[in-house]
Amino acid sequence: MKILVCMSVVPDTTTQIRFKPDMNSMETTGIQWIINPWDELALTRALEIREQPDSVVTQVSVVHIGLKDADPVIQKALAVGADSAYRVNVAAAGAMEVACQLSEVVKKEHFDLVITGHDSADYNGSAVGEMLAELLDWTSFSSISSFSAARDSITIEREMDSRTETIIAHPPCVLTIQKGIAKDPRIPSLRGIMGARSKPLLQLEPIPCTGTSAYVKFENPAPRSKCRMIDPANPEELVELLRNEANVL
Protein backbone atom coordinates (compact mmCIF):
# COMPACT_ATOMS: atom_id res chain seq x y z
CA MET A 1 0.00 0.00 0.00
CA LYS A 2 1.41 3.38 -1.02
CA ILE A 3 0.35 6.35 1.09
CA LEU A 4 0.50 9.97 0.02
CA VAL A 5 0.18 12.65 2.72
CA CYS A 6 -0.87 16.08 1.44
CA MET A 7 0.92 18.85 3.19
CA SER A 8 0.11 22.51 3.38
CA VAL A 9 2.60 24.97 4.77
CA VAL A 10 1.16 27.57 7.15
CA PRO A 11 2.36 30.34 9.47
CA ASP A 12 3.40 29.10 12.93
CA THR A 13 0.25 28.87 15.06
CA THR A 14 1.39 31.69 17.37
CA THR A 15 1.81 34.14 14.47
CA GLN A 16 0.22 37.53 14.68
CA ILE A 17 -1.40 37.77 11.25
CA ARG A 18 -0.64 41.06 9.46
CA PHE A 19 -1.46 42.24 5.96
CA LYS A 20 0.31 44.44 3.41
CA PRO A 21 -0.82 48.09 3.51
CA ASP A 22 -3.20 47.58 0.55
CA MET A 23 -4.84 44.70 2.56
CA ASN A 24 -4.77 42.50 -0.54
CA SER A 25 -2.28 39.94 0.72
CA MET A 26 -0.57 38.74 3.86
CA GLU A 27 2.63 40.31 5.14
CA THR A 28 4.99 37.34 5.03
CA THR A 29 8.23 38.87 6.25
CA GLY A 30 9.35 37.44 9.56
CA ILE A 31 6.86 34.59 9.49
CA GLN A 32 7.99 31.18 10.65
CA TRP A 33 6.47 28.54 8.35
CA ILE A 34 5.44 25.12 9.61
CA ILE A 35 3.69 21.98 8.36
CA ASN A 36 -0.06 22.40 8.90
CA PRO A 37 -0.51 20.71 12.33
CA TRP A 38 -3.19 18.28 11.08
CA ASP A 39 -1.08 17.24 8.10
CA GLU A 40 1.79 16.65 10.52
CA LEU A 41 -0.40 14.32 12.60
CA ALA A 42 -1.48 12.50 9.42
CA LEU A 43 2.16 11.98 8.50
CA THR A 44 2.99 10.79 12.03
CA ARG A 45 0.24 8.15 11.91
CA ALA A 46 1.20 7.00 8.39
CA LEU A 47 4.81 6.53 9.53
CA GLU A 48 3.73 4.65 12.68
CA ILE A 49 1.82 2.20 10.51
CA ARG A 50 4.62 1.74 8.03
CA GLU A 51 7.09 0.97 10.82
CA GLN A 52 4.99 -1.82 12.35
CA PRO A 53 6.40 -5.33 11.82
CA ASP A 54 4.99 -6.93 8.63
CA SER A 55 3.37 -3.65 7.67
CA VAL A 56 1.41 -3.62 4.41
CA VAL A 57 2.51 -0.04 3.84
CA THR A 58 5.51 0.05 1.54
CA GLN A 59 5.87 3.76 0.98
CA VAL A 60 4.90 7.04 2.66
CA SER A 61 5.40 10.16 0.57
CA VAL A 62 4.40 13.77 1.04
CA VAL A 63 3.21 16.26 -1.53
CA HIS A 64 2.97 20.04 -1.42
CA ILE A 65 1.48 22.36 -4.00
CA GLY A 66 3.54 25.53 -3.87
CA LEU A 67 6.72 27.36 -4.65
CA LYS A 68 10.33 26.62 -3.81
CA ASP A 69 10.41 28.59 -0.56
CA ALA A 70 8.46 25.70 1.04
CA ASP A 71 11.34 23.26 0.50
CA PRO A 72 12.85 23.67 4.00
CA VAL A 73 9.48 22.73 5.53
CA ILE A 74 9.16 19.76 3.16
CA GLN A 75 12.66 18.70 4.22
CA LYS A 76 11.34 18.40 7.77
CA ALA A 77 8.77 15.82 6.62
CA LEU A 78 11.62 13.83 5.05
CA ALA A 79 13.68 14.20 8.22
CA VAL A 80 10.97 12.65 10.40
CA GLY A 81 10.70 9.65 8.08
CA ALA A 82 8.78 10.25 4.82
CA ASP A 83 10.40 8.28 1.97
CA SER A 84 10.07 10.89 -0.72
CA ALA A 85 8.44 14.21 -1.45
CA TYR A 86 6.80 15.89 -4.40
CA ARG A 87 6.29 19.58 -4.90
CA VAL A 88 4.12 20.87 -7.74
CA ASN A 89 5.63 24.20 -8.64
CA VAL A 90 2.64 26.55 -8.69
CA ALA A 91 1.09 29.10 -6.35
CA ALA A 92 -2.49 27.82 -6.26
CA ALA A 93 -5.17 30.36 -5.37
CA GLY A 94 -7.79 28.03 -3.92
CA ALA A 95 -8.71 24.56 -2.75
CA MET A 96 -10.03 23.57 -6.19
CA GLU A 97 -6.70 24.25 -7.89
CA VAL A 98 -4.80 22.43 -5.17
CA ALA A 99 -7.09 19.40 -5.51
CA CYS A 100 -6.71 19.46 -9.30
CA GLN A 101 -2.89 19.44 -9.10
CA LEU A 102 -2.97 16.70 -6.45
CA SER A 103 -5.18 14.46 -8.59
CA GLU A 104 -2.51 14.43 -11.28
CA VAL A 105 0.22 13.37 -8.81
CA VAL A 106 -2.00 10.61 -7.34
CA LYS A 107 -2.82 9.19 -10.77
CA LYS A 108 0.70 9.38 -12.16
CA GLU A 109 2.43 7.91 -9.13
CA HIS A 110 -0.25 5.26 -8.39
CA PHE A 111 -0.97 5.91 -4.74
CA ASP A 112 -3.57 3.76 -2.97
CA LEU A 113 -4.38 5.98 -0.07
CA VAL A 114 -4.29 9.75 0.26
CA ILE A 115 -4.44 11.48 3.64
CA THR A 116 -5.11 15.16 4.18
CA GLY A 117 -5.53 17.26 7.31
CA HIS A 118 -9.02 18.26 8.37
CA ASP A 119 -8.41 21.94 8.18
CA SER A 120 -5.51 23.99 7.09
CA ALA A 121 -4.47 26.49 9.70
CA ASP A 122 -4.43 29.41 7.27
CA TYR A 123 -7.56 29.85 5.19
CA ASN A 124 -9.39 27.05 7.02
CA GLY A 125 -10.92 25.57 3.93
CA SER A 126 -10.84 21.87 4.87
CA ALA A 127 -12.09 21.07 1.39
CA VAL A 128 -9.08 19.72 -0.50
CA GLY A 129 -9.45 16.05 0.47
CA GLU A 130 -13.10 15.79 -0.56
CA MET A 131 -12.54 17.71 -3.80
CA LEU A 132 -9.65 15.44 -4.66
CA ALA A 133 -11.78 12.34 -4.00
CA GLU A 134 -14.52 13.64 -6.27
CA LEU A 135 -12.03 14.41 -9.04
CA LEU A 136 -10.57 10.90 -8.75
CA ASP A 137 -14.03 9.33 -8.30
CA TRP A 138 -12.79 7.61 -5.13
CA THR A 139 -14.55 6.97 -1.83
CA SER A 140 -13.57 9.31 0.95
CA PHE A 141 -14.03 9.66 4.67
CA SER A 142 -13.67 12.79 6.73
CA SER A 143 -13.45 13.56 10.48
CA ILE A 144 -11.24 10.49 10.94
CA SER A 145 -9.84 10.11 14.46
CA SER A 146 -8.23 6.67 14.21
CA PHE A 147 -6.74 4.66 11.37
CA SER A 148 -5.02 1.29 10.88
CA ALA A 149 -4.22 -0.77 7.79
CA ALA A 150 -4.46 -4.49 6.92
CA ARG A 151 -3.71 -6.41 3.72
CA ASP A 152 -6.37 -4.91 1.48
CA SER A 153 -8.53 -2.98 3.87
CA ILE A 154 -8.26 -0.17 6.36
CA THR A 155 -10.10 0.32 9.64
CA ILE A 156 -11.02 3.86 10.59
CA GLU A 157 -13.09 5.72 13.12
CA ARG A 158 -15.26 8.52 11.80
CA GLU A 159 -16.61 11.17 14.15
CA MET A 160 -19.97 12.42 12.96
CA ASP A 161 -21.66 15.24 14.89
CA SER A 162 -23.50 12.94 17.28
CA ARG A 163 -21.91 9.51 16.86
CA THR A 164 -18.64 7.70 16.26
CA GLU A 165 -18.57 5.02 13.55
CA THR A 166 -16.03 2.27 13.05
CA ILE A 167 -15.66 1.60 9.33
CA ILE A 168 -13.86 -0.98 7.24
CA ALA A 169 -13.00 0.40 3.83
CA HIS A 170 -10.95 -0.62 0.83
CA PRO A 171 -8.37 1.50 -0.93
CA PRO A 172 -8.18 3.45 -3.09
CA CYS A 173 -9.66 6.16 -0.91
CA VAL A 174 -9.02 9.59 0.56
CA LEU A 175 -9.03 10.23 4.32
CA THR A 176 -9.43 13.63 5.88
CA ILE A 177 -8.16 13.34 9.43
CA GLN A 178 -8.80 15.35 12.54
CA LYS A 179 -7.26 15.27 15.97
CA GLY A 180 -6.92 12.02 17.86
CA ILE A 181 -5.21 10.15 15.03
CA ALA A 182 -1.76 10.56 16.58
CA LYS A 183 -0.69 12.25 19.77
CA ASP A 184 2.52 14.15 19.28
CA PRO A 185 4.23 15.03 16.02
CA ARG A 186 7.77 13.74 15.63
CA ILE A 187 10.82 15.85 16.18
CA PRO A 188 13.52 15.30 13.56
CA SER A 189 16.74 13.75 14.87
CA LEU A 190 20.14 14.87 13.67
CA ARG A 191 20.46 11.59 11.80
CA GLY A 192 17.07 12.14 10.22
CA ILE A 193 18.05 15.61 9.09
CA MET A 194 21.27 14.30 7.51
CA GLY A 195 19.38 11.41 5.87
CA ALA A 196 16.73 13.74 4.45
CA ARG A 197 19.28 15.33 2.15
CA SER A 198 19.69 12.15 0.16
CA LYS A 199 15.94 11.46 -0.15
CA PRO A 200 14.16 12.52 -3.33
CA LEU A 201 12.31 15.84 -3.34
CA LEU A 202 10.87 15.96 -6.83
CA GLN A 203 9.74 19.20 -8.37
CA LEU A 204 6.85 18.66 -10.81
CA GLU A 205 5.50 21.15 -13.27
CA PRO A 206 1.79 22.03 -12.89
CA ILE A 207 -0.97 20.90 -15.21
CA PRO A 208 -3.49 23.52 -16.38
CA CYS A 209 -6.18 23.95 -13.68
CA THR A 210 -8.62 26.81 -13.51
CA GLY A 211 -9.76 28.16 -10.19
CA THR A 212 -13.18 29.59 -9.44
CA SER A 213 -12.46 31.55 -6.29
CA ALA A 214 -9.73 33.79 -4.93
CA TYR A 215 -9.09 36.04 -1.96
CA VAL A 216 -9.26 39.66 -3.03
CA LYS A 217 -9.04 41.51 0.28
CA PHE A 218 -8.45 41.02 4.00
CA GLU A 219 -9.58 42.81 7.11
CA ASN A 220 -8.46 42.74 10.74
CA PRO A 221 -11.13 42.02 13.32
CA ALA A 222 -12.41 44.96 15.36
CA PRO A 223 -10.39 45.43 18.55
CA ARG A 224 -12.01 43.85 21.58
CA SER A 225 -13.37 45.98 24.35
CA LYS A 226 -11.63 45.83 27.70
CA CYS A 227 -12.42 43.01 30.10
CA ARG A 228 -14.60 44.03 33.03
CA MET A 229 -13.14 42.69 36.26
CA ILE A 230 -15.40 41.37 38.97
CA ASP A 231 -14.63 40.95 42.65
CA PRO A 232 -14.07 37.23 43.31
CA ALA A 233 -15.99 37.55 46.57
CA ASN A 234 -19.06 38.77 44.67
CA PRO A 235 -19.93 36.39 41.81
CA GLU A 236 -23.56 37.57 42.12
CA GLU A 237 -22.42 40.68 40.27
CA LEU A 238 -21.26 38.53 37.36
CA VAL A 239 -24.59 36.71 37.24
CA GLU A 240 -26.45 40.02 37.26
CA LEU A 241 -24.30 41.43 34.40
CA LEU A 242 -24.69 38.27 32.34
CA ARG A 243 -28.44 38.53 32.68
CA ASN A 244 -29.06 42.27 32.40
CA GLU A 245 -26.11 43.71 30.47
CA ALA A 246 -25.04 40.88 28.15
CA ASN A 247 -28.49 39.21 27.97
CA VAL A 248 -27.05 35.71 27.80
CA LEU A 249 -28.57 34.08 30.88
Added chain:
Amino acid sequence: MSVLIYANHDAGKFSKSVLELASYAFALANQTGGQVTALVTGNPAGSELDKLGKYGVAKILLTPEPGGRAFDNRAYAAFMASAAQASGASCVLFSDGSISRAVAPRVAVRLQAGYVAGVIGLPDSIEPFKIRRSVFTGKAYGFVEITSPVKVMILARNSWQIAENPVTCTVENFVPEIAVPAAGFEVVKVEEQTGAIRLQDAEVVVSGGRGLKSGDNWKILEELAGSLGAAMACSRPVADEGWRPHQEHVGQTGKVIAPNLYFACGISGAIQHIGGISSSRVIVAINKDPEAPIFQFARYGIVGDLFQVLPVLTQAIKKLKSE
Protein backbone atom coordinates in the same frame (compact mmCIF):
# COMPACT_ATOMS: atom_id res chain seq x y z
CA MET B 1 -30.71 34.16 -7.35
CA SER B 2 -32.32 30.83 -6.59
CA VAL B 3 -30.91 29.16 -3.52
CA LEU B 4 -30.81 25.48 -2.59
CA ILE B 5 -30.14 24.48 1.01
CA TYR B 6 -29.39 21.11 2.48
CA ALA B 7 -31.70 20.81 5.49
CA ASN B 8 -30.26 17.97 7.52
CA HIS B 9 -32.10 16.65 10.53
CA ASP B 10 -31.33 14.58 13.55
CA ALA B 11 -33.87 11.74 13.83
CA GLY B 12 -36.52 13.91 12.19
CA LYS B 13 -35.78 17.19 13.99
CA PHE B 14 -34.27 20.26 12.34
CA SER B 15 -31.60 21.84 14.53
CA LYS B 16 -31.16 25.52 15.23
CA SER B 17 -28.36 25.74 12.68
CA VAL B 18 -30.71 24.56 9.89
CA LEU B 19 -33.23 27.26 10.82
CA GLU B 20 -30.38 29.80 10.79
CA LEU B 21 -29.47 28.50 7.36
CA ALA B 22 -33.04 28.80 6.06
CA SER B 23 -33.27 32.36 7.42
CA TYR B 24 -29.97 33.26 5.78
CA ALA B 25 -30.99 31.65 2.49
CA PHE B 26 -34.23 33.63 2.51
CA ALA B 27 -32.34 36.90 3.03
CA LEU B 28 -29.96 36.05 0.19
CA ALA B 29 -32.71 34.97 -2.22
CA ASN B 30 -34.81 37.97 -1.29
CA GLN B 31 -31.95 40.39 -1.93
CA THR B 32 -31.52 39.02 -5.43
CA GLY B 33 -35.09 38.10 -6.38
CA GLY B 34 -35.15 34.33 -6.11
CA GLN B 35 -36.61 31.63 -3.92
CA VAL B 36 -35.37 29.01 -1.49
CA THR B 37 -35.56 25.27 -2.14
CA ALA B 38 -34.51 22.71 0.50
CA LEU B 39 -33.36 19.15 -0.03
CA VAL B 40 -34.55 16.94 2.81
CA THR B 41 -33.52 13.29 3.08
CA GLY B 42 -35.44 10.52 4.81
CA ASN B 43 -38.88 11.02 6.25
CA PRO B 44 -39.38 13.76 8.84
CA ALA B 45 -42.95 14.45 10.05
CA GLY B 46 -45.10 16.98 8.16
CA SER B 47 -45.13 19.31 11.15
CA GLU B 48 -41.32 19.46 11.05
CA LEU B 49 -41.39 20.18 7.30
CA ASP B 50 -43.86 23.02 7.95
CA LYS B 51 -41.18 24.69 10.07
CA LEU B 52 -39.02 25.22 6.99
CA GLY B 53 -41.85 27.17 5.32
CA LYS B 54 -42.06 29.37 8.37
CA TYR B 55 -38.41 30.35 7.89
CA GLY B 56 -38.71 31.12 4.17
CA VAL B 57 -38.38 27.82 2.28
CA ALA B 58 -40.78 27.84 -0.70
CA LYS B 59 -40.16 24.31 -1.91
CA ILE B 60 -39.01 21.07 -0.30
CA LEU B 61 -37.48 18.28 -2.35
CA LEU B 62 -38.06 15.15 -0.31
CA THR B 63 -35.72 12.33 -1.18
CA PRO B 64 -35.11 8.82 0.15
CA GLU B 65 -31.91 8.38 2.18
CA PRO B 66 -29.12 8.53 -0.45
CA GLY B 67 -27.06 5.38 -0.65
CA GLY B 68 -28.93 3.37 1.97
CA ARG B 69 -28.44 3.31 5.73
CA ALA B 70 -24.85 4.39 6.37
CA PHE B 71 -23.90 7.97 5.63
CA ASP B 72 -22.24 7.92 2.20
CA ASN B 73 -20.98 11.34 1.22
CA ARG B 74 -20.57 10.36 -2.42
CA ALA B 75 -24.25 9.53 -2.77
CA TYR B 76 -25.27 12.68 -0.88
CA ALA B 77 -23.13 14.82 -3.15
CA ALA B 78 -24.68 13.24 -6.25
CA PHE B 79 -28.20 13.90 -4.93
CA MET B 80 -27.44 17.44 -3.86
CA ALA B 81 -25.81 18.34 -7.18
CA SER B 82 -28.74 16.97 -9.13
CA ALA B 83 -31.20 18.83 -6.86
CA ALA B 84 -29.23 22.01 -7.60
CA GLN B 85 -29.62 21.40 -11.32
CA ALA B 86 -33.30 20.48 -11.01
CA SER B 87 -34.10 23.64 -9.04
CA GLY B 88 -31.90 25.89 -11.15
CA ALA B 89 -30.03 27.05 -8.05
CA SER B 90 -27.08 29.35 -8.47
CA CYS B 91 -26.26 29.19 -4.78
CA VAL B 92 -26.02 25.93 -2.82
CA LEU B 93 -25.85 26.35 0.95
CA PHE B 94 -24.97 24.10 3.88
CA SER B 95 -24.91 24.65 7.63
CA ASP B 96 -21.60 23.73 9.27
CA GLY B 97 -21.13 20.18 10.51
CA SER B 98 -19.47 16.88 9.73
CA ILE B 99 -21.95 15.95 6.97
CA SER B 100 -21.60 19.29 5.19
CA ARG B 101 -17.82 19.22 5.36
CA ALA B 102 -17.86 15.79 3.73
CA VAL B 103 -20.42 16.65 1.05
CA ALA B 104 -20.15 20.32 0.06
CA PRO B 105 -16.66 20.24 -1.52
CA ARG B 106 -17.74 17.27 -3.67
CA VAL B 107 -20.85 19.17 -4.77
CA ALA B 108 -18.62 22.08 -5.75
CA VAL B 109 -16.56 19.81 -8.02
CA ARG B 110 -19.69 18.29 -9.59
CA LEU B 111 -21.18 21.71 -10.34
CA GLN B 112 -17.83 23.32 -11.23
CA ALA B 113 -18.72 25.85 -8.60
CA GLY B 114 -16.62 28.15 -6.45
CA TYR B 115 -16.54 27.04 -2.82
CA VAL B 116 -16.43 29.05 0.41
CA ALA B 117 -16.72 27.74 3.98
CA GLY B 118 -17.07 29.84 7.12
CA VAL B 119 -19.42 32.41 5.58
CA ILE B 120 -20.57 34.91 8.21
CA GLY B 121 -22.88 37.29 6.34
CA LEU B 122 -24.54 38.26 3.07
CA PRO B 123 -22.33 38.92 0.02
CA ASP B 124 -20.77 42.37 -0.18
CA SER B 125 -21.58 42.41 -3.86
CA ILE B 126 -23.38 40.08 -6.26
CA GLU B 127 -21.70 41.17 -9.50
CA PRO B 128 -18.86 40.32 -9.10
CA PHE B 129 -19.77 37.91 -6.31
CA LYS B 130 -17.76 38.85 -3.21
CA ILE B 131 -18.30 37.47 0.26
CA ARG B 132 -16.61 37.71 3.65
CA ARG B 133 -15.44 34.80 5.77
CA SER B 134 -13.25 34.33 8.79
CA VAL B 135 -9.71 33.09 8.11
CA PHE B 136 -6.62 32.15 10.12
CA THR B 137 -8.80 30.60 12.84
CA GLY B 138 -10.65 33.81 13.54
CA LYS B 139 -7.58 36.07 13.50
CA ALA B 140 -8.78 37.94 10.40
CA TYR B 141 -11.47 38.21 7.71
CA GLY B 142 -10.96 37.46 4.06
CA PHE B 143 -13.07 38.54 1.09
CA VAL B 144 -13.47 35.79 -1.48
CA GLU B 145 -14.44 36.51 -5.06
CA ILE B 146 -16.20 33.70 -6.91
CA THR B 147 -16.21 33.78 -10.69
CA SER B 148 -18.24 30.65 -11.50
CA PRO B 149 -22.01 30.90 -12.18
CA VAL B 150 -22.79 28.51 -9.29
CA LYS B 151 -21.53 28.98 -5.73
CA VAL B 152 -21.31 26.41 -2.93
CA MET B 153 -21.07 27.82 0.58
CA ILE B 154 -21.07 26.70 4.22
CA LEU B 155 -22.57 29.13 6.73
CA ALA B 156 -20.59 29.42 10.00
CA ARG B 157 -22.42 28.48 13.20
CA ASN B 158 -24.22 31.12 15.16
CA SER B 159 -23.47 33.79 12.57
CA TRP B 160 -27.01 34.53 11.36
CA GLN B 161 -30.06 35.40 13.45
CA ILE B 162 -33.04 33.09 13.03
CA ALA B 163 -35.92 35.07 11.52
CA GLU B 164 -39.46 34.02 10.63
CA ASN B 165 -40.42 34.68 7.00
CA PRO B 166 -43.52 32.57 6.43
CA VAL B 167 -44.06 31.55 2.81
CA THR B 168 -46.24 28.95 1.11
CA CYS B 169 -44.17 25.82 1.01
CA THR B 170 -44.78 22.93 -1.38
CA VAL B 171 -43.36 19.44 -0.91
CA GLU B 172 -42.27 17.39 -3.89
CA ASN B 173 -40.85 13.88 -3.99
CA PHE B 174 -37.46 13.95 -5.60
CA VAL B 175 -35.85 10.81 -6.99
CA PRO B 176 -32.90 11.78 -9.16
CA GLU B 177 -32.10 9.50 -12.07
CA ILE B 178 -28.44 9.11 -11.42
CA ALA B 179 -26.12 6.19 -10.92
CA VAL B 180 -24.78 6.26 -7.38
CA PRO B 181 -21.65 4.16 -7.03
CA ALA B 182 -21.83 1.30 -4.50
CA ALA B 183 -20.67 2.40 -1.07
CA GLY B 184 -17.71 -0.01 -0.97
CA PHE B 185 -17.36 0.24 2.78
CA GLU B 186 -18.95 -1.21 5.86
CA VAL B 187 -19.88 0.44 9.13
CA VAL B 188 -19.10 -2.23 11.70
CA LYS B 189 -19.82 -0.30 14.89
CA VAL B 190 -21.73 2.83 15.88
CA GLU B 191 -21.40 4.61 19.17
CA GLU B 192 -24.14 7.19 19.67
CA GLN B 193 -23.31 10.20 21.79
CA THR B 194 -26.26 10.31 24.11
CA GLY B 195 -27.48 12.28 27.08
CA ALA B 196 -25.04 15.14 27.22
CA ILE B 197 -25.71 18.39 25.36
CA ARG B 198 -23.88 18.49 22.06
CA LEU B 199 -20.93 20.83 22.27
CA GLN B 200 -21.33 22.33 18.77
CA ASP B 201 -24.98 23.21 19.33
CA ALA B 202 -24.74 24.44 22.91
CA GLU B 203 -25.76 28.00 23.75
CA VAL B 204 -23.63 27.94 26.89
CA VAL B 205 -20.30 26.11 27.29
CA VAL B 206 -18.29 25.56 30.47
CA SER B 207 -14.66 24.80 29.76
CA GLY B 208 -11.76 23.75 31.99
CA GLY B 209 -8.00 23.88 31.57
CA ARG B 210 -4.88 22.70 33.28
CA GLY B 211 -5.80 24.97 36.20
CA LEU B 212 -8.13 22.22 37.44
CA LYS B 213 -4.98 20.25 38.32
CA SER B 214 -6.42 16.75 37.84
CA GLY B 215 -9.18 14.82 36.12
CA ASP B 216 -10.72 14.11 39.53
CA ASN B 217 -11.55 17.78 40.10
CA TRP B 218 -14.12 18.09 37.35
CA LYS B 219 -17.12 17.85 39.64
CA ILE B 220 -17.17 21.59 40.40
CA LEU B 221 -17.19 22.30 36.68
CA GLU B 222 -19.94 19.78 36.03
CA GLU B 223 -22.02 21.40 38.73
CA LEU B 224 -21.58 24.82 37.15
CA ALA B 225 -22.53 23.35 33.77
CA GLY B 226 -25.52 21.64 35.33
CA SER B 227 -26.80 24.89 36.79
CA LEU B 228 -26.57 26.55 33.37
CA GLY B 229 -27.71 23.67 31.18
CA ALA B 230 -24.32 24.01 29.50
CA ALA B 231 -22.14 21.63 27.48
CA MET B 232 -18.63 20.81 28.67
CA ALA B 233 -15.37 21.60 26.88
CA CYS B 234 -11.67 21.62 27.71
CA SER B 235 -8.26 22.80 26.56
CA ARG B 236 -5.96 20.54 24.61
CA PRO B 237 -3.58 19.48 27.43
CA VAL B 238 -6.61 18.35 29.42
CA ALA B 239 -7.68 16.02 26.60
CA ASP B 240 -4.09 14.91 25.99
CA GLU B 241 -3.75 13.96 29.66
CA GLY B 242 -6.95 11.93 29.37
CA TRP B 243 -8.70 14.01 32.06
CA ARG B 244 -11.59 14.53 29.61
CA PRO B 245 -12.60 12.81 26.34
CA HIS B 246 -10.98 14.34 23.27
CA GLN B 247 -14.40 15.20 21.77
CA GLU B 248 -14.45 18.03 24.31
CA HIS B 249 -11.16 19.59 23.16
CA VAL B 250 -11.74 23.02 21.63
CA GLY B 251 -9.25 25.18 19.79
CA GLN B 252 -7.31 25.30 16.60
CA THR B 253 -6.69 21.55 16.59
CA GLY B 254 -9.99 20.65 18.23
CA LYS B 255 -13.57 21.75 17.78
CA VAL B 256 -14.40 25.28 16.74
CA ILE B 257 -17.45 26.53 18.59
CA ALA B 258 -19.49 29.73 18.76
CA PRO B 259 -21.80 29.65 21.80
CA ASN B 260 -23.52 32.71 23.24
CA LEU B 261 -21.64 32.28 26.49
CA TYR B 262 -18.25 30.60 27.12
CA PHE B 263 -16.75 30.10 30.58
CA ALA B 264 -12.97 29.60 30.53
CA CYS B 265 -11.92 28.21 33.93
CA GLY B 266 -8.22 27.72 34.63
CA ILE B 267 -7.39 28.26 30.96
CA SER B 268 -4.49 30.56 30.13
CA GLY B 269 -5.84 31.65 26.74
CA ALA B 270 -3.10 30.45 24.38
CA ILE B 271 -3.66 31.68 20.83
CA GLN B 272 -4.39 28.11 19.64
CA HIS B 273 -7.13 27.82 22.24
CA ILE B 274 -8.63 31.20 21.29
CA GLY B 275 -8.82 30.02 17.66
CA GLY B 276 -11.61 27.64 18.64
CA ILE B 277 -13.69 29.99 20.77
CA SER B 278 -13.17 33.54 19.52
CA SER B 279 -16.58 33.66 17.82
CA SER B 280 -18.33 33.17 21.18
CA ARG B 281 -20.62 36.10 21.87
CA VAL B 282 -19.54 36.54 25.51
CA ILE B 283 -16.43 35.05 27.12
CA VAL B 284 -16.06 34.86 30.90
CA ALA B 285 -12.60 34.08 32.29
CA ILE B 286 -11.82 32.75 35.76
CA ASN B 287 -8.10 32.56 36.43
CA LYS B 288 -5.83 33.19 39.40
CA ASP B 289 -3.24 34.96 37.27
CA PRO B 290 -4.27 38.56 36.48
CA GLU B 291 -1.75 38.55 33.58
CA ALA B 292 -3.26 35.49 31.87
CA PRO B 293 -3.85 36.29 28.16
CA ILE B 294 -7.43 34.97 28.37
CA PHE B 295 -8.44 38.30 29.97
CA GLN B 296 -7.61 40.08 26.71
CA PHE B 297 -10.37 38.13 25.00
CA ALA B 298 -12.91 38.00 27.80
CA ARG B 299 -15.76 40.43 28.34
CA TYR B 300 -15.97 39.60 32.06
CA GLY B 301 -13.19 38.32 34.29
CA ILE B 302 -12.65 37.10 37.82
CA VAL B 303 -9.13 36.90 39.20
CA GLY B 304 -9.20 34.20 41.83
CA ASP B 305 -8.87 30.58 42.79
CA LEU B 306 -11.40 28.65 40.76
CA PHE B 307 -11.81 26.07 43.52
CA GLN B 308 -13.28 28.84 45.65
CA VAL B 309 -15.00 30.94 42.99
CA LEU B 310 -16.86 28.23 41.06
CA PRO B 311 -18.98 26.76 43.88
CA VAL B 312 -20.16 30.24 44.90
CA LEU B 313 -20.88 31.14 41.29
CA THR B 314 -22.87 27.93 40.83
CA GLN B 315 -24.97 28.79 43.89
CA ALA B 316 -25.62 32.30 42.55
CA ILE B 317 -26.76 30.91 39.20
CA LYS B 318 -29.00 28.30 40.82
CA LYS B 319 -30.57 31.05 42.88
CA LEU B 320 -31.22 33.17 39.78
CA LYS B 321 -32.69 30.24 37.86
CA SER B 322 -35.04 29.36 40.69
CA GLU B 323 -36.41 32.88 40.96
